[in-house]
Amino acid sequence: MTARPDLHDSAFLRATRGEPVPHTPVWFMRQAGRSLPEYLKVREGVGMLESCMNPELVVEITMQPVRRYGVDAAIFFSDIVLPLKAVGVDLDIKPGVGPVVAEPVRTLADVEAIPDLTPDDVPFITEAVRGLVGELGATPLIGFAGAPFTVASYLVEGGPSKEHARTKAMMFGAPDVWDALMRKISGISAAYLEVQVAAGASAVQLFDSWAGALTPRDYETHVMPHSARVLERAGALGVPRIHFGVGTSNLLTLMGEAGADVVGVDWRTPLASAVPLVGDRAVQGNLDPTLVFAPTDVMTARAGEVIEAGRAAKGHVFNLGHGVIPSTDPDQLKRLTEFVQTYPL
Ligand code: 1CP
Numbered sequence: 001m002t003a004r005p006d007l008h009d010s011a012f013l014r015a016t017r018g019e020p021v022p023h024t025p026v027w028f029m030r031q032a033g034r035s036l037p038e039y040l041k042v043r044e045g046v047g048m049l050e051s052c053m054n055p056e057l058v059v060e061i062t063m064q065p066v067r068r069y070g071v072d073a074a075i076f077f078s079d080i081v082l083p084l085k086a087v088g089v090d091l092d093i094k095p096g097v098g099p100v101v102a103e104p105v106r107t108l109a110d111v112e113a114i115p116d117l118t119p120d121d122v123p124f125i126t127e128a129v130r131g132l133v134g135e136l137g138a139t140p141l142i143g144f145a146g147a148p149f150t151v152a153s154y155l156v157e158g159g160p161s162k163e164h165a166r167t168k169a170m171m172f173g174a175p176d177v178w179d180a181l182m183r184k185i186s187g188i189s190a191a192y193l194e195v196q197v198a199a200g201a202s203a204v205q206l207f208d209s210w211a212g213a214l215t216p217r218d219y220e221t222h223v224m225p226h227s228a229r230v231l232e233r234a235g236a237l238g239v240p241r242i243h244f245g246v247g248t249s250n251l252l253t254l255m256g257e258a259g260a261d262v263v264g265v266d267w268r269t270p271l272a273s274a275v276p277l278v279g280d281r282a283v284q285g286n287l288d289p290t291l292v293f294a295p296t297d298v299m300t301a302r303a304g305e306v307i308e309a310g311r312a313a314k315g316h317v318f319n320l321g322h323g324v325i326p327s328t329d330p331d332q333l334k335r336l337t338e339f340v341q342t343y344p345l
Contacts, residue, residue: 080146212247267321
């Protein structure tokens with residue numbers, strides 16, 4: 001059912017299904033980006049959103065870490081707010097800040113003013129994914145979208161936030177507006193994933209980076225049903241679904257139940273504690289991203305512990321427990337990749 005049946009037996013896709021693998025597959029969240037000198041070079045004078053809408057640049061940037069590290073999967077170069085931009089929301093991604101929304105969403109009328117996403121809004125995504133699938137050969141491509149809560153936070157706060165206070169105020173105080181907003185975003189995120197898979201992506205990851213701001217009760221009541229709708233639509237495409245959040249040790253069971261095939265675990269939760277919480281699902285993670293700044297033998301010893309803990313899971317995809325930190329030495333990530341891929345299973 002996937003666009004690339006020839007990749008079915010890649011180590012990455014086998015691990016997502018919990019099948020035996022020749023080696024533990026490894027990729028890194030934010031493997032493309034500011035840690036790579038070749039990324040900084042091609043981005044010179046080109047804005048973040050402009051880059052995401054330029055298929056040639058997206059192909060080049062997505063390929064850079066694959067060439068350099070030989071990772072087992074590529075992650076599509078884009079951003080979780082790109083589909084909002086594509087439907088006409090006035091936003092920018094500011095260097096050193098992140099996504100900034102000109103007119104934050106506060107009322108039902110604000111929500112209703114946001115159009116739904118159709119493939120015609122993102123022809124450059126289809127073109128970039130098609131180009132990539134050709135270039136990647138035997139390496140699967142992971143498409144991604146933002147989960148409704150995390151995307152809602154940018155829309156409601158108007159930019160990055162630590163407390164997500166206005167977002168949660170809407171969730172607690174204006175349930176009808178909240179429900180409409182979450183339905184709107186879940187439709188956009190699901191449609192965005194469908195476009196990527198239709199063009200050839202072999203797996204998808206739903207990023208709920210800020211879900212750790214929620215109690216299990218509020219996650220389950222106000223957020224999970226909306227993420228579940230996105231994951232259900234992605235599931236109908238026949239590709240594995242990875243569901244990742246930060247600071248979510250008390251949400252891992254629910255995040256699995258939301259419809260994930262693979263639960264992404266951030267670095268704060270020991271992988272061994274996470275495995276029993278996700279039940280009959282694979283896990284992804286979760287080396288502390290700062291360990292790449294440690295001496296190589298310290299980093300690899302910890303990576304070995306992560307791989308050992310992953311043996312208890314249905315399947316294990318090695319990753320960092322959040323994105324690559326921009327000051328990371330790429331040579332150290334190269335050593336980490338080789339260590340994971342040659343670790344005896
Ligand atoms: O100019 C630049 O280089 C800007 C930095 C940057 C990059 C490289 C941003 C702004 N986005 C991206 C790309 C990006 N964003 C990818 C690329 C693929 C890869 O991994 O190689 C992905 C998967 C994302 C997803 C994303 N964007 C998330 C979820 C993942 C996570 O890190 O938790 C989030 C929360 C965003 C919002 C965002 N976009 C950019 C920044 C700096 C932020 C975070 C801002 C904040 O702290 O709220």
